[in-house]
Amino acid sequence: MQLKVITARNSLLMGISTFASRPINLVVSIILARLLDPRDFGLVALVLILVQSTNLFTTLGLDKAIIYSQEDRRKLAFHSFVIETLFGLVFFLLIQMNSTWLAQWLGDVATEPILLWLNSWMLMSSLGLVPYSLLRKDLQFQKIAAISVISDAIYMVIVIG
Numbered sequence: 001m002q003l004k005v006i007t008a009r010n011s012l013l014m015g016i017s018t019f020a021s022r023p024i025n026l027v028v029s030i031i032l033a034r035l036l037d038p039r040d041f042g043l044v045a046l047v048l049i050l051v052q053s054t055n056l057f058t059t060l061g062l063d064k065a066i067i068y069s070q071e072d073r074r075k076l077a078f079h080s081f082v083i084e085t086l087f088g089l090v091f092f093l094l095i096q097m098n099s100t101w102l103a104q105w106l107g108d109v110a111t112e113p114i115l116l117w118l119n120s121w122m123l124m125s126s127l128g129l130v131p132y133s134l135l136r137k138d139l140q141f142q143k144i145a146a147i148s149v150i151s152d153a154i155y156m157v158i159v160i161g
Contacts, residue, residue, distance in 0.1 A: 010141035017145035024152040047114045054120045081130040088126025095119045112117035
């Protein structure tokens with residue numbers, strides 16, 4: 001099959017996945033807005049910013065390195081997985097152990113239980129980085145699209161929980 005056809009098909013799949021994920025995120029926001037009073041909704045949003053920002057530091061650019069590298073795939077994947085898992089675990093533990101201080105830094109001690117709960121999402125996402133990058137390297141966007149929608153649904157359960 002020509003690269004143009006593969007690219008067009010995969011772009012369409014990723015577009016569909018993105019449009020499927022948007023309603024999930026919208027539903028999460030609406031449910032949280034209905035379940036929580038405005039103050040608590042703001043606390044969840046504040047913690048989400050901290051956890052998602054920390055998640056940016058755990059990737060270390062390894063996802064791009066896996067995609068573009070010409071090195072032995074198995075060796076690269078193994079080393080990347082070990083490094084990514086260790087960094088994800090380190091950041092997870094740092095947040096867990098310093099949750100009281102971080103909650104005070106955020107300006108409200110009520111954010112501590114939210115922080116502890118949402119921190120688990122960061123650890124889970126670090127475990128999926130290498131397989132996700134390998135799928136992208138192999139242009140397996142139909143699998144990525146399905147995983148993305150499922151991942152957003154799991155995220156919804158964690159955030160609402």
